[in-house]
Amino acid sequence: MAEKLYLGLDIGGTAIKAGVCDGEGRLLHTVEGPTEGGQGAERILQNAVACARRCVEESQHGWDRIAAVGAGVPGFLDAARGVVKFSPNLPLAGFPLRDRLAEALGKPVSVGNDANAAALGEAWSGAGRGVSSCVLYTLGTGVGGGIVVNGQLIEGFTGMGGELGHMKVVPDLEAIQCGCGKKGCLETVSSATGIVRMAQGAVERGDRTSLALVENLTAKDVFDAAKAGDEVARRIIERAALYLGKSMALVAVIINPELFIIGGGLSQAGEFLIEQVREAFRKCALERAQEGVGIVAAALGNNAGVVGAAGLARRLAT
């Protein structure tokens, strides 16, 4: 019998990506299409189904090889019922995504949070391949995360497992309000938004920095300035790295993972960022909890989500 294949769907705010993976998490084919979230939940479903069919067709493996389908969505899910509870950027609240996809595609379907799916993807065939446990930090507009222990996602009782961006790590004296309503969350500092906010603050205060000359500051501008030796930019990145390291020191005595993986847009800063995170972690973490523990960049890039969604599917079919 031919090897089972798994179809992953990464349903994002603007694009849907579909991918066919083999049982080792190798991505055999991938296609993209629009989400068109503004057109409502039914349109998102139609687009996801079209993307899925096109991907399998183009892959030339045939529908019968697909054992199951997985879908990652940005938001919180009722995993048991397969229903989206809340999605900040898509009109999917209350939508029974799992059953509707299963109906349309004629396959068993598993759905999950997109950051968790990305962690599962990295654990399966990315930077975490072969390790016993890993924790993914996705550094983008916010800070997302996902935790995989012995191949199993820690999704949590209400789907809040791996919501690492909302660890309160910034002391009250310097804490600002987070989008979640609490103060001092990791993502207020260690996200692209946090880095830009700190840079704008420095410029507004009149700090001597090359960033004052940049219009429409982005996190990349701050990284570039820091790499070029701008002291203000350097301190901002150092602060973002410090709180990442502090949060990892906490995770290290709770989960004690073998590997931390840094993904998302900010991970493009590469070793410049990661080496600073390692240094902060080394300084903050209990010695026994950092023995042999690695901190590395994600390996699957934008494909982590679709590979992980295929990994969600694999749970159903093995």
Add this chain to the structure above:
Amino acid sequence: MAEKLYLGLDIGGTAIKAGVCDGEGRLLHTVEGPTEGGQGAERILQNAVACARRCVEESQHGWDRIAAVGAGVPGFLDAARGVVKFSPNLPLAGFPLRDRLAEALGKPVSVGNDANAAALGEAWSGAGRGVSSCVLYTLGTGVGGGIVVNGQLIEGFTGMGGELGHMKVVPDLEAIQCGCGKKGCLETVSSATGIVRMAQGAVERGDRTSLALVENLTAKDVFDAAKAGDEVARRIIERAALYLGKSMALVAVIINPELFIIGGGLSQAGEFLIEQVREAFRKCALERAQEGVGIVAAALGNNAGVVGAAGLARRLAT
């Protein structure tokens, strides 16, 4: 065929407890004997073996009913090799406890950290029975812990999973040094030692408190004074509860467990302590991560360790 039974050994600093459990985690019989740690590792082994044999004999179930043996020890273990790496109070470092017990008892043996074993016990047939995931805080001389998700212990890459007492939660300005070498660990505040230290500090500062009249202050004295309305004692307990709640707010966005369980000596303060922890958790935790989440007292008392050790055994035999 008669139902399989499991033998648990809780090897403590002064006493060894053995217990026979059925497949539901019900403790059918338990006996205790001395550890005699001062006499070396071989004596500890002899005593554990004697305790195990006596327990099964007295239980009248017969050795053939015992499917496997589990042992919890205070310290860090190399779980894969079954060797004790470090035990603060027992001369077991480097001792191949698993293989020596297996040899002596003629059964498969699993060994683990005692706090993890206690968490497994509470999850199996104690306060966490039937929940999808729970986190046990053991509040005693220090603060230990253990995490169980879907029936599986999170032991960690180097055995540091659930070392909740070493979460850094106290801000630098008020942090003191912990036994682990770091500053601001939860156990500097929320353990019996931490509570006594804060009380002694208050007395030495000359704060107006009934505790000034107590010789050889214990944590129980501080709880009693707080319950009787002593304002200084009340604030000390409030502080211990606050940092417990803060640490739970962090765990809630990492693991998002269904239930937090409070065990250990301090849990004897009961609802007086737990209600304050609940209040701190409610205030600090992200809303979605506290929906439906409970905080309760442990149910198995001093038997959690021996039941959990039997639970370690059950992993081998099912």
